[in-house]
Amino acid sequence: MYDLLIQHATVLQVANGILSVLPQHDIAIVxxxxxxxxxxxxxxxxxxxxxxxxxxxxxxxxNSHAHTAMSLFRGVAEDVPIxxxxxxxxxxxxxxxxxxxxxxxxxxxxxxxxxxxxxCVADHYFMMDAIASAVQESGMRALLAWTLFxxxxxxxxxxxxxxxxxxxxxxxNDRIRVWMGPHSxxxxxxxxxxxxxxxxxxxxxxxxxxxxxxxxxVAQSIATYGRSPVLVARDAGxxxxxxxxxxxxxxxxxxIETLATHGVAVAVTPxxxxxxxxxxxxxxxxRSAGVTVALGSDGAASNxxxxxxxxxxxxxxxxxxxxxxxxxxxIDTAFExxxxxxxxxxxxxxxxxxQVGARADLALVQCTTAHTQPLHNPVxxxxxxAQSTDVTTVIIDGRIVMRDRVLLTIDKPRVLREVAARxxxxxxxxxxxxxxxxxxxxxxx
Amino acid sequence: MYDLLIQHATVLQVANGILSVLPQHDIAIVxxxxxxxxxxxxxxxxxxxxxxxxxxxxxxxxNSHAHTAMSLFRGVAEDVPIxxxxxxxxxxxxxxxxxxxxxxxxxxxxxxxxxxxxxCVADHYFMMDAIASAVQESGMRALLAWTLFxxxxxxxxxxxxxxxxxxxxxxxNDRIRVWMGPHSxxxxxxxxxxxxxxxxxxxxxxxxxxxxxxxxxVAQSIATYGRSPVLVARDAGxxxxxxxxxxxxxxxxxxIETLATHGVAVAVTPxxxxxxxxxxxxxxxxRSAGVTVALGSDGAASNxxxxxxxxxxxxxxxxxxxxxxxxxxxIDTAFExxxxxxxxxxxxxxxxxxQVGARADLALVQCTTAHTQPLHNPVxxxxxxAQSTDVTTVIIDGRIVMRDRVLLTIDKPRVLREVAARxxxxxxxxxxxxxxxxxxxxxxx
Numbered sequence: 001m002y003d004l005l006i007q008h009a010t011v012l013q014v015a016n017g018i019l020s021v022l023p024q025h026d027i028a029i030v031x032x033x034x035x036x037x038x039x040x041x042x043x044x045x046x047x048x049x050x051x052x053x054x055x056x057x058x059x060x061x062x063n064s065h066a067h068t069a070m071s072l073f074r075g076v077a078e079d080v081p082i083x084x085x086x087x088x089x090x091x092x093x094x095x096x097x098x099x100x101x102x103x104x105x106x107x108x109x110x111x112x113x114x115x116x117x118x119x120c121v122a123d124h125y126f127m128m129d130a131i132a133s134a135v136q137e138s139g140m141r142a143l144l145a146w147t148l149f150x151x152x153x154x155x156x157x158x159x160x161x162x163x164x165x166x167x168x169x170x171x172x173n174d175r176i177r178v179w180m181g182p183h184s185x186x187x188x189x190x191x192x193x194x195x196x197x198x199x200x201x202x203x204x205x206x207x208x209x210x211x212x213x214x215x216x217x218v219a220q221s222i223a224t225y226g227r228s229p230v231l232v233a234r235d236a237g238x239x240x241x242x243x244x245x246x247x248x249x250x251x252x253x254x255x256i257e258t259l260a261t262h263g264v265a266v267a268v269t270p271x272x273x274x275x276x277x278x279x280x281x282x283x284x285x286x287r288s289a290g291v292t293v294a295l296g297s298d299g300a301a302s303n304x305x306x307x308x309x310x311x312x313x314x315x316x317x318x319x320x321x322x323x324x325x326x327x328x329x330x331i332d333t334a335f336e337x338x339x340x341x342x343x344x345x346x347x348x349x350x351x352x353x354x355q356v357g358a359r360a361d362l363a364l365v366q367c368t369t370a371h372t373q374p375l376h377n378p379v380x381x382x383x384x385x386a387q388s389t390d391v392t393t394v395i396i397d398g399r400i401v402m403r404d405r406v407l408l409t410i411d412k413p414r415v416l417r418e419v420a421a422r423x424x425x426x427x428x429x430x431x432x433x434x435x436x437x438x439x440x441x442x443x444x445x
Numbered sequence: 446m447y448d449l450l451i452q453h454a455t456v457l458q459v460a461n462g463i464l465s466v467l468p469q470h471d472i473a474i475v476x477x478x479x480x481x482x483x484x485x486x487x488x489x490x491x492x493x494x495x496x497x498x499x500x501x502x503x504x505x506x507x508n509s510h511a512h513t514a515m516s517l518f519r520g521v522a523e524d525v526p527i528x529x530x531x532x533x534x535x536x537x538x539x540x541x542x543x544x545x546x547x548x549x550x551x552x553x554x555x556x557x558x559x560x561x562x563x564x565c566v567a568d569h570y571f572m573m574d575a576i577a578s579a580v581q582e583s584g585m586r587a588l589l590a591w592t593l594f595x596x597x598x599x600x601x602x603x604x605x606x607x608x609x610x611x612x613x614x615x616x617x618n619d620r621i622r623v624w625m626g627p628h629s630x631x632x633x634x635x636x637x638x639x640x641x642x643x644x645x646x647x648x649x650x651x652x653x654x655x656x657x658x659x660x661x662x663v664a665q666s667i668a669t670y671g672r673s674p675v676l677v678a679r680d681a682g683x684x685x686x687x688x689x690x691x692x693x694x695x696x697x698x699x700x701i702e703t704l705a706t707h708g709v710a711v712a713v714t715p716x717x718x719x720x721x722x723x724x725x726x727x728x729x730x731x732r733s734a735g736v737t738v739a740l741g742s743d744g745a746a747s748n749x750x751x752x753x754x755x756x757x758x759x760x761x762x763x764x765x766x767x768x769x770x771x772x773x774x775x776i777d778t779a780f781e782x783x784x785x786x787x788x789x790x791x792x793x794x795x796x797x798x799x800q801v802g803a804r805a806d807l808a809l810v811q812c813t814t815a816h817t818q819p820l821h822n823p824v825x826x827x828x829x830x831a832q833s834t835d836v837t838t839v840i841i842d843g844r845i846v847m848r849d850r851v852l853l854t855i856d857k858p859r860v861l862r863e864v865a866a867r868x869x870x871x872x873x874x875x876x877x878x879x880x881x882x883x884x885x886x887x888x889x890x
Contacts, residue, residue: 078775081770275762326530371560381519419818419819
């Protein structure tokens with residue numbers, strides 16, 4: 001007996017690394033896993049059925065780097081450079097946040113992600129208890145990391161993060177996992193980084209960190225430590241455990257070799273990196289060297305959305321342009337970045353693919369609209385024509401969390417009301433009060 | 446008495462070149478023009494009312510360069526360089542087209558544009574009678590140009606284009622205008638370009654042409670004519686009439702000066718230019734020199750959509766990245782490119798703005814979704830968070846052409862059926878049979 005049967009989808013199957021398009025196929029789910037993909041499975045064998053005529057079935061998209069609660073700050077800091085973005089807007093505004101704000105902001109961001117076909121997110125923020133609760137309730141799959149900054153209370157922060165790992169790692173039937181989250185080498189001392197690495201080793205978890213976002217950060221690191229941020233992170237022991245580095249826009253050949261050797265994955269967040277004008281990782285070079293490159297949204301205060309289809313499209317377009325080569329990132333590769341590469345980056349087996357035995361994390365995408373017809377090439381349609389609003393139905397860990405555009409696990413009207421009630425207080429801005437300070441950097445430091 | 450009253454919108458008004466956000470305003474329309482924008486207009490004065498609570502009212506977006514009927518070929522030629530795209534796919538496939546195919550393909554593309562808030566398109570294609578009929582029926586506003594290529598029948602082509610101008614220019618209450626459309630200097634001889642310019646002068650219409658799409662085209666032009674495509678076009682007299690040049694990705698300082706001096710506008714189509722890896726016009730330099738830069742989609746065979754919001758977003762993101770400057774294309778400028786700059790590029794007064802006296806071409810955009818809330822900054826929301834599917838209602842020339850996502854002038858189910866019935870025949874591909882030949886070019890020709 002199947003728990004759920006999806007009928008008549010055009011399935012973008014990824015099996016053993018090969019993407020194939022299976023027209024008019026059914027997908028059966030048992031015990032939170034995909035049990036069968038076949039042209040015709042008897043509906044008599046299923047407790048529940050969903051018809052997917054005219055829809056693509058795709059593996060759930062993976063958002064490999066986000067600050068989900070920053071949905072609260074969508075659009076507050078436009079057209080400003082990164083220093084002003086941090087010091088003038090974001091870090092002052094974040095002093096206003098309470099755990100309740102973070103909880104509601106996370107639910108808003110998760111609602112948007114689910115509506116856009118995202119079924120797993122690597123989230124990096126603070127007040128993570130509130131975030132873990134929101135993730136648990138929403139049915140989302142998440143890899144959480146409590147952001148640490150150097151300050152007077154380094155040990156207390158490490159203790160908090162450790163307790164968070166102990167409480168939540170593996171929770172919700174293993175839908176929630178927890179890594180350690182030092183913010184970056186420019187906001188954490190080498191000593192803090194070393195202690196975080198030590199804690200991660202003891203706990204048997206990985207590290208999620210920001211690295212080399214800007215050329216100025218790299219120059220500053222070399223001036224201060226004689227080494228790039230990538231090498232500072234390596235030398236602190238951060239790469240002795242599973243590691244996921246966001247951005248990594250500015251890398252030397254030695255950096256790339258180091259990332260490859262240590263199996264460190266990179267989460268590129270193209271929209272944020274373009275919008276702040278800070279640079280986008282050399283995806284092709286990283287991939288050639290064997291580095292896993294996945295896609296993230298970053299926070300909505302810089303990206304303005306949590307749209308991973310858009311991220312895949314942007315990165316493919318950008319690479320084609322800057323390499324003057326229409327062939328250099330084919331549609332299959334862009335699709336891989338948003339799915340199976342995300343699973344590799346989070347070191348999470350059994351997600352990011354549609355194949356028998358995989359976790360039942362998937363989305364259905366409507367392809368009968370004026371902007372997606374005719375359907376000559378389903379993968380191209382998904383990447384270059386579909387919008388995240390074309391996602392109709394989302395299943396995470398075998399559970400339907402959105403059906404026909406209706407969220408089933410999140411009370412969206414309530415979330416929107418709670419967020420609206422908080423907006424005025426949250427946008428009171430006292431720039432002398434900040435959660436951290438972005439250092440004055442210049443590219444030629 | 447007003448013909449139509451829109452109530453309670455957040456109005457992105459553009460008056461005298463200044464963008465301002467007017468919360469909770471009403472818009473009254475009389476005789477196809479905007480008669481009033483005010484906080485409260487009595488509904489008793491209106492024959493029909495639309496409520497727009499939670500929605501932005503924006504000037505209709507202008508698509509300054511499209512091949513609308515190419516919706517038929519969405520997704521047929523992915524991940525191929527421009528030579529192969531033309532010679533291996535598009536120009537062979539276009540030999541299959543009949544006027545009926547072009548008619549239905551145009552309606553499909555127009556449906557997509559209206560659904561995405563586009564109210565005016567500059568279309569460049571052949572079998573333009575069929576296209577003009579589709580435009581007339583759909584209620585769209587359009588500047589049409591019949592594409593000319595050099596061949597055995599140059600004079601016959603000019604005659605056809607001339608008759609098309611005479612028949613359609615100013616039709617449908619001036620919703621349809623017609624210019625001449627020589628394809629490009631690499632497919633038209635200087636002699637044909639001269640005769641087209643002469644015809645345009647005689648008819649009192651403008652010229653819509655492709656210029657300098659690739660570095661190789663520029664090198665080839667210099668090798669053949671001793672001048673860039675921009676200068677070839679100028680010397681043929683094309684800039685002695687109103688002129689709109691698509692792409693213009695590769696320009697010298699002399700080219701930019703020439704475009705500025707002659708008031709030639711540039712239609713940038715960032716998604717196509719990125720996707721084919723051919724280069725994107727230096728928008729900031731062009732604007733600094735006084736050249737009008739507007740946004741186009743190009744055809745759906747290269748862009749895969751007709752989404753002008755996406756084009757604005759892409760160009761802003763790209764300029765910020767390649768200038769390493771988050772400030773260099775602020776949200777107001779990107780909005781201008783998609784609206785009022787389009788009107789300037791098409792030399793069409795009274796569109797592209799929301800102000801009293803302007804043509805009633807506008808769109809309402811839902812901003813109560815998870816991906817657009819909270820609404821800290823309506824212009825940023827439109828540009829960086831909204832999707833074209835968030836457009837709910839579209840008015841062109843005072844007529845409601847889409848209401849609450851339902852098209853009122855296009856029978857979309859029929860269009861989708863007609864297109865589906867044509868797909869198999871249209872994608873039969875004999876590469877030795879082409880409507881034109883893309884020359885073998887190399888950048889160092």
